[in-house]
Amino acid sequence: MKIPAGRLVWDLPLRACHWLLVAGVFGCWITQQLGPSWFDWHVRSGCAVLVLAAFRILWGLFGTRHARFASFVRGPKTVWAYVRAQIPGGPAVTSGVGHNPLGALGVLSLLGLLLLQAVTGLFGTDDIDNAGPLFGWVSDSTSHLLTTVHRRTFSVLEVFIAVHVLAVLWHQMRGHDLIRPMWTGRKPAADVPAPEAIAGSKLLRASLLLAAVVAILSWILWAAPPASLY
Numbered sequence: 001m002k003i004p005a006g007r008l009v010w011d012l013p014l015r016a017c018h019w020l021l022v023a024g025v026f027g028c029w030i031t032q033q034l035g036p037s038w039f040d041w042h043v044r045s046g047c048a049v050l051v052l053a054a055f056r057i058l059w060g061l062f063g064t065r066h067a068r069f070a071s072f073v074r075g076p077k078t079v080w081a082y083v084r085a086q087i088p089g090g091p092a093v094t095s096g097v098g099h100n101p102l103g104a105l106g107v108l109s110l111l112g113l114l115l116l117q118a119v120t121g122l123f124g125t126d127d128i129d130n131a132g133p134l135f136g137w138v139s140d141s142t143s144h145l146l147t148t149v150h151r152r153t154f155s156v157l158e159v160f161i162a163v164h165v166l167a168v169l170w171h172q173m174r175g176h177d178l179i180r181p182m183w184t185g186r187k188p189a190a191d192v193p194a195p196e197a198i199a200g201s202k203l204l205r206a207s208l209l210l211a212a213v214v215a216i217l218s219w220i221l222w223a224a225p226p227a228s229l230y
Contacts, residue, residue: 006186007197009097011064013206015185017056021114024049025161028117029154039130043121047217050118053111054213055206062205064198066098073108074101097187097196106164113157120150136225 027045031038060069082101099107122134124147135143171178181187185201 006181006184007189007192007194008185008200009066009187009192009196009198010181010185011067011198011201011206012185012203013059013201013210014056014063014067015182017052017059018182021049021052021056024052025114025157036126036129039126043133046118046121047221049114050122051210051213051217053114053118054217055210056111057115058209058213059206062209064200064202065196066198069104069108072099072101072104074104079105097192103167106160106167110157110160110164113153113160117150117153117157120146120153123147124150133221134224 024045028042028049031042031045059067062068065071079101122132123138123143125131125135125143126147127144131143138146168178
């Protein structure tokens with residue numbers, strides 16, 4: 001018996017953004033661990049995370065069907081019903097083709113934390129040799145405050161990332177493969193009604209949105225005063 005071809009659910013821009021964010025966050029972490037001499041690469045990694053997070057938010061407004069927030073962000077009652085459904089003996093709840101209601105909260109939380117982490121880092125300083133590219137736009141006291149927020153936000157972000165990974169593994173153990181579709185974009189046809197599948201990835205629209213985000217951030221960095229501690 002021939003296995004039906006999977007149906008496209010996750011578009012290419014969304015999948016690329018997801019995995020590039022993984023690489024960007026890891027790049028931020030490893031360059032911080034390697035010390036001050038890697039600060040320039042730390043900033044580059046942070047800017048990449050900022051661009052990707054901003055793009056994902058825009059893609060949540062203008063992207064393909066299952067990438068849009070309107071398709072998967074639900075109210076408290078729906079989220080609670082989904083949580084109850086995960087308990088043995090709980091009521092059956094249909095979570096839909098894209099993100100489930102609880103996963104949607106994770107998406108929003110991670111995007112918010114990534115934006116906060118990246119933006120505050122632009123104004124930060126280590127009080128030794130290095131300062132973020134927008135350090136010249138704020139006072140020393142404001143920079144110190146934003147640096148504190150930057151450091152503490154990463155600790156919170158680590159917790160959310162760990163929860164995200166554990167949730168994915170939990171679904172994998174229950175037979176719900178979330179990893180392969182995030183690589184291929186496709187889910188089994190049996191799980192995706194034909195009308196729910198997307199026809200393409202809207203690459204031109206994604207390219208224009210990404211270019212706009214890059215252009216705006218580049219202009220902001222270019223217009224900023226010199227970031228010097230001296």
